Amino acid sequence: MLRPGATIGILGGGQLARMLASAGARLGLLSHIYSPVADDPAFDVCASRTLAEFSDEDALAKFAAAVDVVTYEFENVPAATAAFLETRARVRPNPRVLALTQDRLTEKEFVRDLGIETAPFASVEDAGALARAVARVGRPSILKTRRFGYDGKGQIFLRDGADLAVTFRALGGAPCILEGFVPFAREVSVVAARGENGEFRAYDVCENVHEHHILAVTTAPAKISGETAEAAVAIAQRIADAADYVGVLAVEMFVVEGSAGEQLVVNEIAPRVHNSGHWTLDGAVTSQFEQHMRAVAGWPLGSTRRHGRVEMRNLIGADAEKWRDILNEDGASLHLYGKKEARPGRKMGHVTRVFPEDA
Amino acid sequence: MLRPGATIGILGGGQLARMLASAGARLGLLSHIYSPVADDPAFDVCASRTLAEFSDEDALAKFAAAVDVVTYEFENVPAATAAFLETRARVRPNPRVLALTQDRLTEKEFVRDLGIETAPFASVEDAGALARAVARVGRPSILKTRRFGYDGKGQIFLRDGADLAVTFRALGGAPCILEGFVPFAREVSVVAARGENGEFRAYDVCENVHEHHILAVTTAPAKISGETAEAAVAIAQRIADAADYVGVLAVEMFVVEGSAGEQLVVNEIAPRVHNSGHWTLDGAVTSQFEQHMRAVAGWPLGSTRRHGRVEMRNLIGADAEKWRDILNEDGASLHLYGKKEARPGRKMGHVTRVFPEDA
Numbered sequence: 001m002l003r004p005g006a007t008i009g010i011l012g013g014g015q016l017a018r019m020l021a022s023a024g025a026r027l028g029l030l031s032h033i034y035s036p037v038a039d040d041p042a043f044d045v046c047a048s049r050t051l052a053e054f055s056d057e058d059a060l061a062k063f064a065a066a067v068d069v070v071t072y073e074f075e076n077v078p079a080a081t082a083a084f085l086e087t088r089a090r091v092r093p094n095p096r097v098l099a100l101t102q103d104r105l106t107e108k109e110f111v112r113d114l115g116i117e118t119a120p121f122a123s124v125e126d127a128g129a130l131a132r133a134v135a136r137v138g139r140p141s142i143l144k145t146r147r148f149g150y151d152g153k154g155q156i157f158l159r160d161g162a163d164l165a166v167t168f169r170a171l172g173g174a175p176c177i178l179e180g181f182v183p184f185a186r187e188v189s190v191v192a193a194r195g196e197n198g199e200f201r202a203y204d205v206c207e208n209v210h211e212h213h214i215l216a217v218t219t220a221p222a223k224i225s226g227e228t229a230e231a232a233v234a235i236a237q238r239i240a241d242a243a244d245y246v247g248v249l250a251v252e253m254f255v256v257e258g259s260a261g262e263q264l265v266v267n268e269i270a271p272r273v274h275n276s277g278h279w280t281l282d283g284a285v286t287s288q289f290e291q292h293m294r295a296v297a298g299w300p301l302g303s304t305r306r307h308g309r310v311e312m313r314n315l316i317g318a319d320a321e322k323w324r325d326i327l328n329e330d331g332a333s334l335h336l337y338g339k340k341e342a343r344p345g346r347k348m349g350h351v352t353r354v355f356p357e358d359a
Numbered sequence: 360m361l362r363p364g365a366t367i368g369i370l371g372g373g374q375l376a377r378m379l380a381s382a383g384a385r386l387g388l389l390s391h392i393y394s395p396v397a398d399d400p401a402f403d404v405c406a407s408r409t410l411a412e413f414s415d416e417d418a419l420a421k422f423a424a425a426v427d428v429v430t431y432e433f434e435n436v437p438a439a440t441a442a443f444l445e446t447r448a449r450v451r452p453n454p455r456v457l458a459l460t461q462d463r464l465t466e467k468e469f470v471r472d473l474g475i476e477t478a479p480f481a482s483v484e485d486a487g488a489l490a491r492a493v494a495r496v497g498r499p500s501i502l503k504t505r506r507f508g509y510d511g512k513g514q515i516f517l518r519d520g521a522d523l524a525v526t527f528r529a530l531g532g533a534p535c536i537l538e539g540f541v542p543f544a545r546e547v548s549v550v551a552a553r554g555e556n557g558e559f560r561a562y563d564v565c566e567n568v569h570e571h572h573i574l575a576v577t578t579a580p581a582k583i584s585g586e587t588a589e590a591a592v593a594i595a596q597r598i599a600d601a602a603d604y605v606g607v608l609a610v611e612m613f614v615v616e617g618s619a620g621e622q623l624v625v626n627e628i629a630p631r632v633h634n635s636g637h638w639t640l641d642g643a644v645t646s647q648f649e650q651h652m653r654a655v656a657g658w659p660l661g662s663t664r665r666h667g668r669v670e671m672r673n674l675i676g677a678d679a680e681k682w683r684d685i686l687n688e689d690g691a692s693l694h695l696y697g698k699k700e701a702r703p704g705r706k707m708g709h710v711t712r713v714f715p716e717d718a
Contacts, residue, residue, distance in 0.1 A: 004682055004695045022381050025404045028682070028695025028708065045384045047403040285641075285690055285713075294686065303690045307666055323363055323387070327653065331644055331662045336363045336387025349387065354644075 001196075001298040002068050004028030007048070008293060009067030009089070011081070013040025015337035015347060016073035016273050016289075019281070021046045023289035029297060032067050034059075041338040042073075054081040064088035071247060071296045075101045075271050076148060092246045092296040097271045100243065103146045104177045107269055114242055116235055117265045119254075120180035127168040133178040134164065140181040143167055145174045152213020157181075182265050184254035188222045190236035191277035193248045193291045196298045200240060201291070202233040203284060203304045208252070208276050214345060218276045218312040220283065224255055228262040239269060248292040250274030275314065275347070282333040282352040283310030309355045320348035360555075360657040361427050363387030366407070367652060368426030368448070370440070372399025374696035374706065375432035375632050375648075378640070380405045382648035388656060391426050393418075400697040401432075413440040423447035430606060430655045434460045434630050435507060451655040452606045456630045459602065463505045463536045466628060473601055475594055476624045478613075479539035486527040492537040493523065499540040502526055504533045511572020516540075541624050543613035547581045549595035550636035552607045552650045555657045559599060560650070561592045562643060562663045567611070567635050573704060577635045577671045579642065583614055587621040598628060607651040609633030634673065634706070641692040641711040642669030668714045679707035 008024055010017045013035030021031035022045050032048040033040070043049050048066065052059030060081065064070065070091045075098060082095035101107050108121045122133035124143065134141065145154035156167055158178070168176070187210065192202035207222035208215055222229065236251040250270040256263045277288035286294075286302025294301055315322065320342050326334045336349035367383055369376045372394030380390035381404050391407040392399070402408050407425065411418030419440065423429065429450045434457055441454035460466050467480045481492035483502065493500065504513035515526050517537070527535070546569065551561035566581035567574055581588065595610045609629040615622045636647035645653075645661030653660055674681065679701050685693045695708035 004679070005697070005699070018384070022384060022404070025377070025381060025697065026694055028697050030403060030697070044389060044406040045381070045404050282644075285692065300687050302686070305690065320363070324360075327661070328659050331664065333644065335385055338364070338384065338387050338389070340364070 002029070005030070006068040006297065007032050007066065008296060009034060009063055009070040010042065010046075010073060011035075011054070011070065011077050012073035013037060013042040014073060015041055015339075017042035018045055018337060019278075019287075019289045020071075020073060020273065020292060023287055024293040027290065027293060027297075029293055032063065034063050039340055044338055054078050057084060060084055061088060069296050071292070072098075073272055093249070093271055094244060094246070097243045097245060097249075101269050101271050102148075104144055104149070104179075105146050105175075108177065108179075110242070111239065111266050111269070114238055116238065117263065119182045119265060119267070122178050124168070124176040124178050126173075127165045130164045130168050130176070130178065134158070137178050137180045142179050142181060143171065143176050144179060145171050146177050147174070182254045182256060182267075184265070185257040185262075186222065186224070186255045187252065187267075188224065188232060188255055189218075189250050189252045189274065189276040190232050191248065191250045191274055191280070191288055192233065192236045192240065193288075193295050193301050194237075194240040194245045195295050195301050196246055198241070199301055200237050201301045201304050202236055203277065203280055203288070204306055205229045205232045206276055206279065206310075212345070214316060214347075215275045215314055216316075217314070218279055220279055220306060220310045222255075224262055228255065228264065232264055235264060235266060239266075243271075245271070247271075247295045248273045248277070248288050250276060252276075275350075276312075278335070278350050279310040279312035279352055280304075281335065283307050283312075283354050306357075307354050308357050311353045311355070313351050313353075314347055315349040315351065317342050317344040317346055317348065323349075326351050361388070364389070365427040365656065366391050366425065367655060368393060368422055368429040369401070369405075369432060370394075370413070370429065370436050371432035372396060372401040373432060374400055374698075376401035377404055377696060378637075378646075378648045379430075379432060379632065379651060382646055383652040386649065386652060386656075388652055391422065393422050398699055403697055413437050416443060419443055420447060428655050430651070431457075432631055452602070452604050452608070452630055456602045456604060456608075460628050460630050461506055463503055463508070463538075464534075467536065467538075469601070470598065470625050470628070473597055475597065476622065478541045478624060478626070481537050483527070483535040483537050485532075486524045489523045489527050489535070489537065493517070496537050496539045501538050501540060502530065502535050503538060504530050505536055506533070541613045541615060541626075543624070544616040544621075545581065545583070545614045546611065546626075547583060547591060547614055548577075548609050548611045548633065548635040549591050550607065550609045550633055550639070550647055551592065551595045551599065552647075552654050552660050553596075553599040553604045554654050554660050555605055557600070558660055559596050560660045560663050561595055562636065562639055562647070563665055564588045564591045565635055565638065565669075571704070573675060573706075574634045574673055575675075576673070577638055579638055579665060579669045581614075583621055587614065587623065591623055594623060594625060598625075602630075604630070606630075606654045607632045607636070607647050609635060611635075634709075635671075637694070637709050638669040638671035638711055639663075640694065642666050642671075642713050665716075666713050667716050670712045670714070672710050672712075673706055674708040674710065676701050676703040676705055676707065682708075685710050 007030040030047040206220035389406040565579035
C-alpha cells in the first residue's frame with residue numbers, strides 16, 4: 001500500500017493519462033508521465049515528465065527508478081517495454097493482460113475459455129485461411145487485424161460476394177481474425193475495478209452509441225433488465241479475476257434480443273480506464289480515474305454510486321467548437337483535453353449531463 | 360473572452376492555486392503558477408511555473424507576457440506586485456479589491472459605507488487610541504492588526520481588566536483595529552462569483568465551525584431561514600457589484616439571533632476562492648474553482664446547484680494520517696494537497712461527504 005506523496009508512473013500522455021494524473025493529484029499522489037509525444041496533453045498536469053521513446057531503455061530505467069508503481073493508459077504498450085519495466089518496478093495491471101488484449105485472437109480465446117459468449121471467430125493467417133474462416137463463421141462478418149486496431153481502424157466489413165483475396169490484402173496481409181457479425185440490439189459496457197486484494201467494484205452498466213466506429217454517446221444506466229445487468233457485471237468480474245487484474249478495466253458487450261430474452265456477447269476488453277467511463281467524473285461518487293489510481297496504489301476502492309441518470313457525449317474534431325454553447329448550458333459539465341489541433345475523428349473533449357433519476 | 364488553450368497566470372502556489380489549476384485543466388485552460396516557494400503544491404499540477412519572489416520585476420514581466428490573464432489565490436499579494444502586473448496584463452479580480460481587503464479598517468469602512476451591518480469598530484494607531492477605542496466599542500472586543508492577519512494570527516481577545524498597553528505591544532505596535540465581539544449564534548459564508556458582464560451566481564449559504572481560529576467544518580446549506588439566506592446572498596452581491604468584482608469571492612458573516620429574528624453581520628471578505636467553498640468540488644455541479652476560472656476567462660458562470668446536503672471537514676496537521684480510514688469510508692471523498700510536511704495547524708487536505716437532501 002503506497003502512501004500519499006507516492007509517485008505513479010503512467011505510460012502514455014493522452015487524455016486518459018491526463019485525467020488519471022488529475023485524479024491522482026486530488027488524492028495527494030504525484031504523477032510521472034512517460035510519452036514520446038512532446039505536446040501530449042497529460043504533460044500539462046503532472047509533477048514529472050519523461051519525453052522518450054518506449055524503446056529507450058535508459059529512459060525507461062530512470063523512469064522505473066523514479067516511480068513507486070507503473071501503470072498505463074493504453075493497451076498497445078510494446079511487450080518489450082512492459083517486460084523491461086517489470087524487472088525494475090511494480091507494473092499494474094500486470095503485463096500479461098497486455099499480451100492478452102493486444103491480440104484480438106488470444107483475447108477472444110481467453111474469453112471463450114472462461115465459458116463466456118463471444119461472436120464466432122476464426123484465425124486468418126493468409127488469404128487461403130480466410131476462405132476457410134468464412135466457411136465456418138459465415139457472412140456478414142468482420143475481418144480485423146489481430147493487433148493495433150482501434151476506433152474501427154484495421155477492420156473490414158465482409159458482405160456476401162466480396163472478393164476475399166482483395167479484402168485480405170487491403171489489411172496489408174497482417175495476421176487477422178474473422179469475427180461473425182452480431183445482430184445486436186444495443187452495445188453496453190461494464191467499467192469496473194479490481195483491487196490488490198481481489199476487491200471488485202463495478203459501475204452501473206452503461207450503454208454506448210458509436211458513430212463512424214468512434215464512441216459518440218454513453219448513457220448510464222443502460223436500458224437492460226436488472227438480470228442482464230447483473231450478468232454483465234458477473235462476466236466482467238470473471239474476466240478480472242481470471243487475469244488477476246489490478247486497476248480499472250472495461251468490458252464491451254453486445255446485447256442480443258432473442259426469443260430467450262436478452263443475451264450478452266463479449267466484444268472487447270480494454271485493460272485501462274475507458275471512454276465509456278468518462279461519465280463517472282461528474283456522475284458518480286468516485287470517478288473511474290480515481291478508482292484506477294486507488295487500485296494501482298493498493299488502496300481500497302471507492303463508491304461507484306451514481307448521482308442520477310447520466311449522459312456523456314464525446315466532442316470529436318470540430319465538435320470542440322461548441323464549448324461556448326456548452327458553457328452556457330445550465331448543468332452541462334465541459335471537459336476539454338487541451339489538444340492543440342482539432343483533427344477530424346480526434347477526441348477533443350466530452351460533455352456530461354446529469355439528470356434526476358426518475359426523469 | 361479567452362479561448363480554450365489560453366493560459367491563466369496564478370499568483371501563489373498553495374492548495375487553492377492547485378485546485379484552481381486542476382479545474383482549469385478540465386476546461387482546457389493552461390495554468391502558469393508564480394510562487395516564491397519551491398515545494399508549493401500547485402507546481403505539481405500546472406503547465407508552466409515561475410519560481411521567483413513577488414518583488415522580482417524581471418520574473419513578473421516575463422510572467423505577464425506569458426499569460427492571458429492574471430489571478431491570485433491569496434489576498435496578501437503585495438500592492439506593488441499587483442500594480443506592476445496591472446500595467447502589463449489583465450488582472451482579475453481587479454487589484455483595488457486587494458487594497459481594500461488587505462487592510463481590515465478599509466474593508467470594514469467599505470462594507471459599512473454600503474449600508475451593510477458590521478461589528479462596531481475603531482481605528483487604533485497607538486496605545487492611547489486603544490483606550491479611546493475601548494471606550495467607544497466596549498468589551499469584550501478583539502484587537503487585530505490591520506494587515507497580514509489570518510487564521511487567528513495577529514489578534515488578541517480583549518476582556519475586562521486586560522492591560523491595554525501590554526495588549527497593544529503584544530501585536531508589535533502595528534496599526535490595529537478594535538472590533539466589538541459579536542455574540543453570534545452561527546457563522547456562515549456566501550461563496551459566490553461575479554462574471555465579466557456582471558452576471559452573479561451564489562452557492563447556497565453554508566455554515567462554518569472554527570476550532571482554534573481555523574475552519575474545521577463547513578456544512579451546506581446553513582441552518583438559517585430562507586429569508587436570512589436570501590439577505591446573505593444579496594449582501595454578497597452588493598459587495599461584489601460595488602467592487603466591480605470578477606471571480607469568486609467569499610463573504611463571512613455572523614448570524615445573531617435577537618428578538619427581531621436572525622440578523623446578519625459581515626465579518627470578512629475574501630477576494631478569492633475560499634476554504635468554506637471546498638464542498639462544491641464534490642457537492643455542486645460547478646466547483647468554486649471552475650467557477651473562478653470561468654469568471655477570469657470571461658466565460659459564462661456554471662450552475663451552483665447542490666447534489667445534496669454536504670459536509671466538508673478540514674484535515675489539519677496530523678488529521679492527514681486519517682487518509683486510510685477515509686478511503687475505506689463509503690461515499691467519503693478524500694482530497695490531499697500534496698504538502699510534504701504535516702505541521703500542526705497546517706491545512707493538509709479535506710474530506711467531503713454528500714448526503715441525501717432530506718436525511
